[in-house]
Amino acid sequence: MTPTLTQNDLLEYLYTEQSHEEKKRLDDYLAQDSSLSEEYHDFLSLKDDLGTLERSPDKAVIDNILNYSQNFVQA
Amino acid sequence: MKKQENNDSQLVNDYKNGNEKAFEELVNRYKNKIFTTILLIVKDHYLAEDILQDTFIKAIHTIKAGKYNEQGKFLPWLGRIAHNLAIDHFRREKRHPISELEENENWLDNLNYTEHSAEALHIRKETHNQLRMLIQLLPEKQREVLIMRHYADMSFQEIAEATGVSVNTALGRMRYALINLRKQMTNNKFEYDPNTYPK
Numbered sequence: 001m002t003p004t005l006t007q008n009d010l011l012e013y014l015y016t017e018q019s020h021e022e023k024k025r026l027d028d029y030l031a032q033d034s035s036l037s038e039e040y041h042d043f044l045s046l047k048d049d050l051g052t053l054e055r056s057p058d059k060a061v062i063d064n065i066l067n068y069s070q071n072f073v074q075a
Numbered sequence: 076m077k078k079q080e081n082n083d084s085q086l087v088n089d090y091k092n093g094n095e096k097a098f099e100e101l102v103n104r105y106k107n108k109i110f111t112t113i114l115l116i117v118k119d120h121y122l123a124e125d126i127l128q129d130t131f132i133k134a135i136h137t138i139k140a141g142k143y144n145e146q147g148k149f150l151p152w153l154g155r156i157a158h159n160l161a162i163d164h165f166r167r168e169k170r171h172p173i174s175e176l177e178e179n180e181n182w183l184d185n186l187n188y189t190e191h192s193a194e195a196l197h198i199r200k201e202t203h204n205q206l207r208m209l210i211q212l213l214p215e216k217q218r219e220v221l222i223m224r225h226y227a228d229m230s231f232q233e234i235a236e237a238t239g240v241s242v243n244t245a246l247g248r249m250r251y252a253l254i255n256l257r258k259q260m261t262n263n264k265f266e267y268d269p270n271t272y273p274k
Contacts, residue, residue, distance in 0.1 A: 008246040011253075017230055043253050046260070049206055050225050052199075057110045061124045062102060065131040069098050074139050 005029050010036070014043050083149035091138050098138075102131060105150050109157045112226040115210060115218075116161040126164060130157040154227020155237055158219075202260075209259045217252035220245055 005026070012018045013026040030037045083104075089097035109130060114123040133156050137143050145152045210218060219238065223229045229237065235245040 007250055008243055011246050011250050012231065015224060015231070042257055046253055046257055047225070049202060049260075050221075053115075053203060053206060054107045054111045054226070055114055056107050057124050057127050061128060062106060065102060065128055065135075066095070066099055068128075068132060069135050070095055072135055072139060 005036070010040060010043070014040065014047060087138060087143060087149055091141065091143070098135075101149065105153060108150065108226050108228065109153055112154055112157050112222055113161045115222050115226065116158070117164060118211070122164070123161075126157065126160050129160050133160070148233075151227060151229040151233050154223065154229055155233075158223060158227060158237075205260065206256070209256050212259070213252050213255060217248045217255065220248040221252040224249055 009018070009022070009026060013023065016023075018026065030040055083101065086097040086101050090101065106127070110123060110127050113126045113130070114120065117123050117126065130153065134143075134153055143152075210221065213221065216238075220234055223234045223237065224231065231242050231245045231249070235242045238245065240248075
């Protein structure tokens with residue numbers, strides 16, 4: 001019997017946390033279920049949007065961190 | 076596709092053995108993800124930079140003392156440090172992060188927009204602004220999981236352990252976070268009202 005797909009499975013699939021076998025099972029489900037596929041692609045699009053929010057710190061801050069590391073002496 | 080010349084474990088090991096370039100590679104590899112993790116919690120650019128420094132300083136002490144033992148999981152480990160320091164800041168201040176939302180409305184203003192079209196730029200900026208506000212409006216537990224998973228790169232198992240819940244609960248919170256964001260993003264009548272922030 002094929003195990004039932006849960007919404008949590010879809011989340012793990014979205015964030016690629018599944019085993020190869022589980023991924024294959026989800027691939028098959030998505031190919032057969034248009035509503036599930038739609039939900040997955042909605043989540044995927046949102047995930048991409050979240051990725052665009054990434055920000056960079058000021059270069060001086062990074063320089064401070066690197067300088068600290070170079071001058072750090074273990075007690 | 077970006078080539079990963081050395082894996083994180085190798086870089087950490089090299090750094091432990093005195094190779095400062097290895098540390099520089101790790102910092103440059105993950106500075107944006109860690110900075111964004113912190114910024115989404117504290118919503119203040121300069122405070123986020125201070126906490127970013129504290130995060131890496133803690134990492135320096137731990138690695139150079141030979142106490143780092145999370146082989147291959149450097150980013151989630153660093154993400155946990157950053158998250159804890161950001162949360163600790165608000166515990167010390169005894170106030171909720173949302174109190175700074177309005178006075179720091181421009182924390183996302185310096186994004187590097189690459190689109191040439193003015194219209195595309197405008198839409199992109201609007202989407203960022205809306206998404207940023209919507210993340211703040213998520214219930215705290217959903218927002219926490221979203222930041223930990225998406226920016227700190229912690230697995231659902233690691234999030235579950237860090238927050239003291241089951242993996243299924245962490246997954247459920249993430250799912251509701253995404254559903255809520257998607258619902259609000261498609262709602263044209265959305266208007267930001269700080270009074271609707273969920274407790």
